[in-house]
Amino acid sequence: MMSETIELKGMTWSDPRGCDPVVAAAEAFAKTRPGVSIIWDKRSLQGFETTPVDELAARYDLMVIDHPHVGSVADRGCLLPFETHASDDELAELANQSVGRSFQSYFLHGRQWALPIDAATQVQAHRADLSPRVDRWTHVIRKAEDGFVIWPLRSPHVLMSFYTLAGNLGRPCATSFGNLIDTDSGLQVLDALRAVSRHMDEAFYTMDPIAALDELADSGRYHLAPLIYLYKGYANEGYRANRLHFTDMPVLGRNGPLGSALGGTGIAVSAKTAHPQLCTEFAIWLAGAECQCGLYARSNGQPGNALAWSSAAVNSPVLEAYYNTRLTHETAWLRPRHDGYMQFQEEGSEIVAHALRGRLDPGAAISRLNERFRASFKDRSAR
Template structure:
């Protein structure tokens, strides 16, 4: 039996569906897959090129795309014999998930998991989602808000604020990151909210934030901006069940501009079993599998067939239906080679600036300077 090695990320949403689908694939194809997992922080920053030396299949984050193309460490998935399957997966893309792995005319991964910044609330503490900034601040003043501010999530908040107001970060025509005239407003808005939440938020990613909301005795009612995790909407997953919906809007453009997240399934160019690994990638990214065993195992699918399935939505408290508008209108981050260095460094500068109450205009100028350097 051929045995492939796969690397995903350490959370039930990232690991359990891969193991479940691999077991089904093994029965069907005779190819087994052993899955390892790494932390979310490692997933967001560890070089894919190093993983490609050790694994056949790699679950990746789309901002790495430019880097992996430059390094040549992944095998493109758009082979002629897969044209129809590729087109079907592209049609099933939720928001720009499929496009996020397209670069230099090739497809480097297939959407496996779709996510963007959305809002989460405790339905036993709030009647429903908040709809605007004033409501967010009111809840924060009452001590009921948690906000993931651990790098890179602090930077994702600024991106979402800017894009939601129609001034998406990193416009090509200026080669800057934030609009020099209005970017300070985005930094100031984040500074206002960060000052009202617990200092522990600076060490939290979305998983930690949702764990804090869902634990026994928690009085945290709202996470207004954080990457959605459908698992926390499952009955019995944690002591308190969370509900999810579109982001609170800042202007008049609706729930648009949330910084896209999610994951894709990629194949190492160093693998001795590229064809076998590619076969599994197409299998696990296909609509029937995404809406079937992948979702059933607790995954957060990347295919529209699952997001619009009434049975799946009923099980997850409407998570997919209630956040689909935000995901479809989400903002695709820069992906050029060098961006990942900027993302980490800029997140650290922004986080430190929030703690030190640095003037928003100065923060914006520093981020713009750093972005021009990464280009």
């Protein structure tokens, strides 16, 4: 009697970092499960950051998602909590192997909605062949004055930079109902951002990290991207014309490289899948140390597992990017995840961008950020 044929569908994002490792993992997993296949579709980085998860869950068994989406779906029954089919020991092991708050970022309302497979936060990228890394934000300003700084300021990355510097000052933005940030701290952050952005090309407001890193690696015009999400591929030999070095973020405050706005991705399972146990087994294996330290890292992946980050074999091909950004990642700040946050993220990005471009008074920008943040809590904004 022939075994059952099962085809699972997955959705990831189109960069090699997002696509190649899950495709390779799916092929390896299928070899251990006769009759099982996992077919992956992919969407752009912008689509990854904005597409509602509930739309994906209606069409796919497995999804690579961004943690800020969790709040909008946690109570809607579209994702399968991992506690349903994973053991407590399996989840505890992955929690202990988390890079910073990556595992926690997918835990909300007492349930684990995704497992981290890729860890990232805003760090520093630079061309070591052109100039050394910088340590402080004052050095970034000097580099910007000389025209050597490139900085992706497209939504949501302009808001992420605001978050990062607020956290680095020791005045992290709020994650619960109330004002996003006090006026004095908000103005200090905007002043620091504007000290750099006033020297920036307008084109940077249309750039995401991939576009900025492409330009940094392929031209000799820019030396430094001061706040940009880790993309380990640009440190690999032969990925672009020149290799990039990734190191801890330049600091504005006195607390070291802490407060960076956490990014990364997680693997989630649709509540509508006909094969929840099988999907859970794949996700647990994908996020685990065995896969992450080996196949995942070798297949263009940027691991989310701390054992991979501690591996010399994983660090060597990427100019020790994981070693050199570990402190920034371990002390990264976890942004809001409530239902209603995603709309604020878009609105907040526009407000900060207008302030940096001189189209909105800084004081008015902080007031508007606070107003829109309070309003994003749909069940409390009228109080």
